[in-house]
Amino acid sequence: xxxxxxSEPGKSTMPHEHRRVIxxxxxxxxSLVASVVSGSPxxxxxxxxxxxxxxxxxxxxxSVLVGNDAKNLLSKDPKNTISSAKRLIGKxxxxxxxxxxxxxxxxxxxxxxxxxSIGMKNPIEVSAEILKTLKSVAEKNLGGELMGAVxxxxxxxxxxxxxxxxxxxxxxxxxxxxxINEPTAAAVAYGxxxxxxxxxxxxxxxxGTFDVSILNxxxxxxxxxATHGDANxxxxxxxxxxxxxxxxxxxxxxxxxxxxxxxxxxAREIKESLSTKNEVVIEKKISDIEIKETFTQEQFKILVxxxxxxxxxxxxxxxxxxxxxxxxxxxxxxxxxxxxxxxxQESVKNLFKKELLNDLNPDEVVALGAATQANILAGNGEEDxxxxxxxxxxxxxxxxxxxxxxxxxxNTTLPVAMAQEFTTYKDGQTAMIIHVVxxxxxxxxxxxxxxxxxxxxxxxxxxxxxxxxxTFQVDTDGLLSVSAEExxxxxxxxxxxxxxxxxxxDKIKTMLQxxxxxxxxxxxxxxxxxxxxxxxxxxxxxxxxxxxxNDLLSESEFNSIKKDLDALIDSIKSSNNxxxxxxxxxxxxQSESFAAKRMDRSIQKALTGKSINKLxx
Amino acid sequence: MTQNYFExxxxxxxxxxxxxxLQENYRAIQKEIHPDRFATSSGNERVQSMIKSTQANDxxxxxxxxxxxxxxxxxxxKSVERITLPPDFLMxxxxxxxxxxxxxxxxxxxTEFKSTINKKYEEYSLLISTQIDHDHxxxxxxxxxxKLYFIEKLLHKINNALS
Numbered sequence: 001x002x003x004x005x006x007s008e009p010g011k012s013t014m015p016h017e018h019r020r021v022i023x024x025x026x027x028x029x030x031s032l033v034a035s036v037v038s039g040s041p042x043x044x045x046x047x048x049x050x051x052x053x054x055x056x057x058x059x060x061x062x063s064v065l066v067g068n069d070a071k072n073l074l075s076k077d078p079k080n081t082i083s084s085a086k087r088l089i090g091k092x093x094x095x096x097x098x099x100x101x102x103x104x105x106x107x108x109x110x111x112x113x114x115x116x117s118i119g120m121k122n123p124i125e126v127s128a129e130i131l132k133t134l135k136s137v138a139e140k141n142l143g144g145e146l147m148g149a150v151x152x153x154x155x156x157x158x159x160x161x162x163x164x165x166x167x168x169x170x171x172x173x174x175x176x177x178x179x180i181n182e183p184t185a186a187a188v189a190y191g192x193x194x195x196x197x198x199x200x201x202x203x204x205x206x207x208g209t210f211d212v213s214i215l216n217x218x219x220x221x222x223x224x225x226a227t228h229g230d231a232n233x234x235x236x237x238x239x240x241x242x243x244x245x246x247x248x249x250x251x252x253x254x255x256x257x258x259x260x261x262x263x264x265x266x267a268r269e270i271k272e273s274l275s276t277k278n279e280v281v282i283e284k285k286i287s288d289i290e291i292k293e294t295f296t297q298e299q300f301k302i303l304v305x306x307x308x309x310x311x312x313x314x315x316x317x318x319x320x321x322x323x324x325x326x327x328x329x330x331x332x333x334x335x336x337x338x339x340x341x342x343x344x345q346e347s348v349k350n351l352f353k354k355e356l357l358n359d360l361n362p363d364e365v366v367a368l369g370a371a372t373q374a375n376i377l378a379g380n381g382e383e384d385x386x387x388x389x390x391x392x393x394x395x396x397x398x399x400x401x402x403x404x405x406x407x408x409x410x411n412t413t414l415p416v417a418m419a420q421e422f423t424t425y426k427d428g429q430t431a432m433i434i435h436v437v438x439x440x441x442x443x444x445x446x447x448x449x450x451x452x453x454x455x456x457x458x459x460x461x462x463x464x465x466x467x468x469x470x471t472f473q474v475d476t477d478g479l480l481s482v483s484a485e486e487x488x489x490x491x492x493x494x495x496x497x498x499x500x501x502x503x504x505x506d507k508i509k510t511m512l513q514x515x516x517x518x519x520x521x522x523x524x525x526x527x528x529x530x531x532x533x534x535x536x537x538x539x540x541x542x543x544x545x546x547x548x549x550n551d552l553l554s555e556s557e558f559n560s561i562k563k564d565l566d567a568l569i570d571s572i573k574s575s576n577n578x579x580x581x582x583x584x585x586x587x588x589x590q591s592e593s594f595a596a597k598r599m600d601r602s603i604q605k606a607l608t609g610k611s612i613n614k615l616x617x
Numbered sequence: 618m619t620q621n622y623f624e625x626x627x628x629x630x631x632x633x634x635x636x637x638x639l640q641e642n643y644r645a646i647q648k649e650i651h652p653d654r655f656a657t658s659s660g661n662e663r664v665q666s667m668i669k670s671t672q673a674n675d676x677x678x679x680x681x682x683x684x685x686x687x688x689x690x691x692x693x694x695k696s697v698e699r700i701t702l703p704p705d706f707l708m709x710x711x712x713x714x715x716x717x718x719x720x721x722x723x724x725x726x727x728t729e730f731k732s733t734i735n736k737k738y739e740e741y742s743l744l745i746s747t748q749i750d751h752d753h754x755x756x757x758x759x760x761x762x763x764k765l766y767f768i769e770k771l772l773h774k775i776n777n778a779l780s
Contacts, residue, residue, distance in 0.1 A: 019657075177656055221644055320780060377656035386648050413678075415652060415671045475667065476652045538659045588660050595661035599650055599669050606649040607627045607642055 019147040019378040021177065022138045023185070023370025026127060026151060026165065028086040028234060029207030029337065031055050032364060033134040034371035035142060036381065041189065041368040044141045046133075052363060053137075055207075056083040057129045059116045066133040078102050078261045080116045084236060085126040087208045088112045089168070090161030100240070102257045102264075111164075124168045131172035148175040150374040152366050154209040155181035156229030156392050158438050158448050159480045166477070177377045179477040182206070183213035184224055184389055185369030186335040189360060191217045192372060192383065198330030199225075201318075203348055204366075205311060205338040208234035212315045214322040214329075223388045226321035226411045228314040233307065235271070235338035241303045242267035242295075250289050259287050266291075274300050275340045301343040308347050315351065321411050326352050334358040335365055388413050393448075395472055395480060398435035400425060402444040407472045410440065414478065419471040421487075428460040432468060434484050455484045528577045535572055535584050539565065542591060545598060552597045564590045621693060622676035632687055632749040634680065643677040684769060687745050687762045695755045700763050713771060721778050731775045734768060741765045 023041075025032045030052040034043045043051045046067065058070035058081045065073070073081045082103060088096065093107040104115035113120040131151075138146060151174070153165050162179055169176045183202035190196065197217050204211040211229040215222055243263045246252065252259050266284065273280045274297055282293045301308075319326065332348060334356050339345065349356055360368070375381040390413055396406040399422070408418050424432065432455045439447030458466050470484045542565050550558055564587040571583040623630040626642045647670060648654075655666045679685045702710075713734070720726040741761055748758040 178653070218644075220648060316780075320777075377653055379657055386651055386653060388647060388651070413674045415667055416674055417671050418675075473671075537657065541659050541662070591659075592661050592665075595659070595665045596668075599662075599665045602649045603625070603646050603669065606645040 020142050021374040021378045022149045023374045024151045025367035028084050032367035033138050034367040036375040041371040057126045082126050085123040088123040090164035102261050127168035128171035148177040150178050150370045152182045152185050152370050155211040155227040156231045182366045183211045186365045187215050189365045189369035190333050200331045202333045204335040206234050206336040212318045220384045221386050224390045226318045227392050228318035238304050239267040332356050337363050393438045398444045417473040422468045423464045424466045427463050430458045431456045458486050459489045531580050535580050625676050632746045646673045738768050
């Protein structure tokens with residue numbers, strides 16, 4: 001590793017380096033990785049033939065295969081070949097219908113376990129294998145270690161699914177700059193490519209998920225107005241509709257995993273052929289049963305009518321939430337391989353009475369947008385663009401009678417913090433269970449349970465006298481944290497939790513350690529390098545801040561910060577990880593109020609700058 | 618720095634505000650201080666931008682909605698107390714509810730009803746603006762806000778039935 005350079009204090013900071021960052025579309029069926037190369041977002045090739053990595057992992061005693069190599073084993077070794085892990089991630093066994101999976105699934109303490117010949121695997125580990133492959137593809141393509149990645153998730157993913165996806169990234173050794181929503185990423189790719197402005201609908205039907213988002217695009221700002229969707233609806237279901245039809249007509253054994261896997265593959269072929277042809281003729285023998293069938297476009301449409309209706313209903317709901325009518329929409333962006341189906345295109349076109357935007361490859365557009373956003377976040381790009389996204393689902397807590405009290409309504413712009421007061425039910429009550437749920441239904445049982453924790457040490461009072469303030473906070477990744485405190489007495493009972501879904505931080509750490517077979521020495525030098533980079537960033541930023549905004553500080557404040565800054569610069573020379581960390585922490589603490597003042601100044605500047613512009617007009 | 622939302626967005630503390638200016642200033646602030654602008658910054662700056670950006674979002678939602686805006690102005694001037702609506706309005710409320718249930722399935726009558734209720738909405742908005750911006754009569758304004766809140770909910774129900 002090259003030696004890190006440090007400029008002399010007070011002198012100009014290091015010239016800004018181009019940071020190696022990527023965008024990842026972690027799909028149900030296929031995954032892609034992209035990066036901004038010489039100013040334009042580019043899909044990176046997985047191998048010579050393709051830039052799509054099938055999201056399939058095969059486990060055996062000798063190897064873990066990812067992508068096409070695993071796909072080839074799908075019908076030969078279905079029990080050890082895991083596809084569509086995205087449909088399982090962040091879920092519990094009770095959330096799914098096991099008949100829809102040709103895998104051996106089991107309950108694994110909050111996560112779903114998949115039984116393979118080499119032991120239990122969970123969807124987070126499977127996803128991490130796919131991410132690792134994408135990471136190494138990117139490092140090979142871009143010629144070095146990555147600074148970070150923007151990873152996309154379905155807009156309609158709940159908190160558990162987002163957190164699990166982030167865990168998978170960590171397990172794969174990726175630094176997540178941001179999780180962003182797939183339709184939003186697509187809008188970035190389209191909006192910047194076409195310089196579009198106005199109200200846009202992004203209709204995103206992937207392999208296993210469906211999202212619809214409504215955005216307002218203006219110069220430098222993409223605002224999500226509303227999002228809706230179905231995290232259990234995608235191309236797979238269209239295949240399944242054909243499989244069901246064949247099962248009914250030809251009486252295949254529904255429990256025979258091999259036959260069903262074969263039928264699934266056949267169904268997908270039929271569906272894909274119907275995207276370019278009006279008619280497909282099938283003559284095939286599966287387990288002694290002869291299939292002779294002619295599928296027409298019309299017939300297919302009848303089989304999947306119910307699925308199409310579900311996408312249209314969600315689209316209409318999103319319009320209502322955005323308070324817009326069909327005729328106020330300036331463009332419809334079609335995303336996801338499943339939007340290639342003519343019956344989908346026709347239905348969406350009919351709903352809006354408008355031509356669709358589908359000239360960017362629907363498989364690639366999400367990854368391209370993610371790469372652009374990664375570039376912006378890393379500060380590489382010239383592009384001036386800010387994304388404002390929303391919470392897809394309402395968040396609340398359980399109250400008496402298993403009724404949900406909403407704290408943050410769906411489609412609230414992020415980041416958000418909202419609080420509500422609750423009280424005790426019984427005289428002398430000293431503890432309270434806070435049960436956090438997500439969803440739109442009134443009853444707790446109909447919503448997704450995210451976390452349950454107990455607030456203790458409430459001072460005993462008569463029923464209804466205690467005031468428990470519960471605060472929900474959702475960050476720009478769409479991830480929730482919850483805190484609760486009793487506010488009437490000085491004795492503050494409070495607790496803060498991030499919901500956890502099966503994988504504890506400790507467990508991730510153990511999995512991380514076993515997945516990187518790094519020698520102890522390597523690990524230490526890697527850790528030191530990371531600490532140094534972090535310190536250098538802070539030094540640069542602090543120097544710059546002191547240069548431009550020193551008038552916000554009194555002389556003694558300035559000197560205190562300068563002293564800690566110098567100490568941090570000194571500590572780097574020591575190459576002592578703990579010492580650098582300590583100095584870093586100290587400088588951070590010392591400059592906290594300085595950072596707040598600078599933020600206020602930015603706000604003032606943003607507004608005054610604008611009113612001056614106005615005067616000129 | 619503690620500032621109220623009107624100060625944050627550089628607007629006069631009034632019920633009648635320039636909504637376009639609010640939106641413009643909100644966007645200008647977010648472009649400057651949103652956490653995405655600090656993705657690679659120090660811990661302090663990330664935390665501060667998160668706090669400010671959250672405030673800007675809450676402030677924007679508060680000032681954008683007439684009812685939330687009115688309630689917010691009241692909260693700056695008087696302590697919140699429980700309000701009982703006058704009996705004549707309660708009667709009116711029941712009448713409207715009954716009428717709505719009777720015509721729920723009839724879209725032409727619903728449309729007509731919607732325009733009546735819309736007029737009421739405008740009427741009370743105007744009244745609130747006089748009570749707050751001109752008379753500074755916080756107690757009367759509090760009652761009008763509660764009425765407007767009911768009217769807004771009814772409009773929402775009508776719109777849902779229509780779509």
